[in-house]
Amino acid sequence: MDKQSRAYQYFYRQRWPSGFECPRCGYTGCYTIGTRRNPLYQCALCRHQTSLTAGTVMEKSRTSLDKWLAAVELLSSSYGVNAVQLSARIGVSHKTAWLMLRAFRRAIHRLEEERQFLGTVHAGLQVLGPYFFITHALYRRERVILIGGSMDNRTGKA
Ligand SMILES: [Zn+2]
DSSP: OOHHHHHHHHHHHHHOTTSOOOTTTOOOOEEEEOOSSSOEEEETTTOOEEETTTTSTTTTOOSOHHHHHHHHHHHHTSSOOOHHHHHHHHTOOHHHHHHHHHHHHHHHHHHHHHHHHHOOOOOSSSOSSTTOOOOOOOOGGGTOOOOOOOOSOOTTOO
């Protein structure tokens, strides 16, 4: 299995540990559309289409998933890295590294805001319900979680 597929599977397990779940209605049946590396999943009940990266820090990023995974692993195992270090360690341009770090910071910020609403956060790989796509990494001093608030629209559901 190549790096890309391995990274895809890793993130898939993070997002849907029990298999696909529609971010809109919660149904677990879906059709897969397309055979590209990041296929669309269409809910068999409400027909909502989503992808593994939709609503995560990786959405619309041109950076490959294996680079994202490398960044997650680096962040998880260190007290923090800057763009220069990230760039050198995972082999992306300085600009890309900077954009990745900014995306992580934004996700953390969003998580913080959500936390104020929800009151509790369960640290770990599964945080804040199914519409958050969380993996472990450095999270300030607490060294918990983080990464990618997912933003498939679920207004009114916490
Ligand atoms: Zn659905």
